[in-house]
Every structure is written in structure tokens, then in C-alpha cells.
Amino acid sequence: MPHKHHFNQMKNPESAFALQEKLRHQVIREDDFGPLETVAGVDVGFEDKDQIACAVVAVLRLSDLKVQESVAIRLPVTFPYVPGLLAFREVPIVMEALASLKTRPGLLICDGNGTIHPRRCGFACHLGIVSGLPSIGVAKTPFIGEFQPLADDRGAWQPITDGGEVIGAALRTQTKVKPIFVSIGHRISLQSAIDLVLQCAPAYRLPETTRQADQLSKGNAQPVIL
DNA sequence: GCGACAG
DNA sequence: ATCTTGTCGC
Numbered sequence A: 001m002p003h004k005h006h007f008n009q010m011k012n013p014e015s016a017f018a019l020q021e022k023l024r025h026q027v028i029r030e031d032d033f034g035p036l037e038t039v040a041g042v043d044v045g046f047e048d049k050d051q052i053a054c055a056v057v058a059v060l061r062l063s064d065l066k067v068q069e070s071v072a073i074r075l076p077v078t079f080p081y082v083p084g085l086l087a088f089r090e091v092p093i094v095m096e097a098l099a100s101l102k103t104r105p106g107l108l109i110c111d112g113n114g115t116i117h118p119r120r121c122g123f124a125c126h127l128g129i130v131s132g133l134p135s136i137g138v139a140k141t142p143f144i145g146e147f148q149p150l151a152d153d154r155g156a157w158q159p160i161t162d163g164g165e166v167i168g169a170a171l172r173t174q175t176k177v178k179p180i181f182v183s184i185g186h187r188i189s190l191q192s193a194i195d196l197v198l199q200c201a202p203a204y205r206l207p208e209t210t211r212q213a214d215q216l217s218k219g220n221a222q223p224v225i226l
Numbered sequence B: 001g002c003g004a005c006a007g
Numbered sequence C: 001a002t003c004t005t006g007t008c009g010c
Helices: A013-026 A086-099 A123-131 A190-200 A208-217
Strands: A038-047 A052-061 A067-076 A108-111 A135-139 A157-162 A165-171 A180-186
Touching: A013 A123, A038 A086, A038 A208, A052 A086, A052 A208, A067 A086, A067 A208, A086 A123, A108 A123, A108 A190, A108 A208, A123 A135, A123 A180, A135 A190, A157 A180, A165 A190, A180 A190
Parallel strands: A038 A108, A108 A135
Antiparallel strands: A038 A052, A052 A067, A135 A180, A157 A165, A165 A180
């Protein structure tokens, strides 16, 4: 079982780059999943002056986008935030969260990029390969690449390119609202990723999966004022 | 060399 | 990511 141990022992950026170069070739860029019953939102938040990471996986029914199950896990941070190496900071704890789920999600919608990455192996790709699950990357900013202006209606999108290669899409999920950045994570095509993200974002800029996971990763103990 | 830089 | 209330606009 070569996988799971690469992370915690990752000490220097050189070995992290090497692993990404290896994993990038394992990314499956075509649809490789059956009928989807559930879709899970993945998000990691930080607390305590960046000492503690909190990973949340929220499993929603695709039919009504209602939360069917969710888990939140808290662990000490083991890797710093380095642009381009986000996966090494967040994948391990997310794997722990996935392990404690009762439901095996049909697909993961990640908070972060997939192929929109210098080495085409962002968080969503990394998590998809390590977990074996189909995954999509959804980010609020593009990180790298260029794209043409998009129409202002919901569903409008433009390819994001880098060195002539299409690496993702800038997608407008709500009319006249700033676009989000969708990319392949693993076992899905870019077109299917776009369609699915749009389906999961019927009312807000971010998909419901991300919103639910995000909400659960924050002050779960919201004091009710009377 | 300089600036930019997912979460 | 996180620190944080109200507020301008459709």
C-alpha cells in the first residue's frame, strides 16, 4: 500500500513535486462512474492560529441536494500552506473524514482546483486518485491560466487555458454573478464536471455541496440569541 | 530580478 | 484559510 504514507513523511517540497509528477499521469479525464445517487462536498477550515485543521465531508442526495450524512474531523496541522502544494496539507485529514463516513459518496466536489494547477495535479486530482473516487475541483479564484470574458447569464462558461492547453473552465453559476473555476479532479470529463457543478448550484454562486460543507466546518455552535 | 500565488 | 458589521444595489 504505497499511497497513504507518502503524505505524513513529506518533509521537503522536492519530494512533493515528484509525487505530483507521478500522480498527474494517473488522472482519468473521462467519465468513469455509474448513475450518481450522492455527491459530497469537501472542505477544510483552520482554527487556533492555524494549529488545527477541520475537515468536513457533506454527502448530499443529488436528487434534492439535501444533506444525507456529514462528518467533521479535527486534527493538528502537519503541513504549511504552500501555493501549488495544497493537497499535502489537506488530503490526509480529508481521507480520515472519508474513512468515517457510512455512505460511500458517488463523487466529490472539492474546495480547490484539480487540473487548474502548474503540474495539473491540484487538490481535487490528488484526493480523487488517493481515494479512488470521481472528483471535481471548484475554486473561487483560478490560480493559473487565462480565459476570455464570459456572457453574463447562468451557465455561460469559457475554457481556461495555460500554454495552449485547456485545463478547466470559468463558469457562471448565477446570472451576473462572478464566475467560479471548475476543473477535472479524477474520473470525469470537463464537460460533465461543468454540468454537474451547474446542477449542484441552483441558487447560489457556489455549489450546495461546498456551501453545506463550509457551513459545517465553521462555528457549528452558533449561539441562538433570544 | 519582480510579482503573483487554490486554501 | 482567518480577522469581521453594516451596507449599497437589484
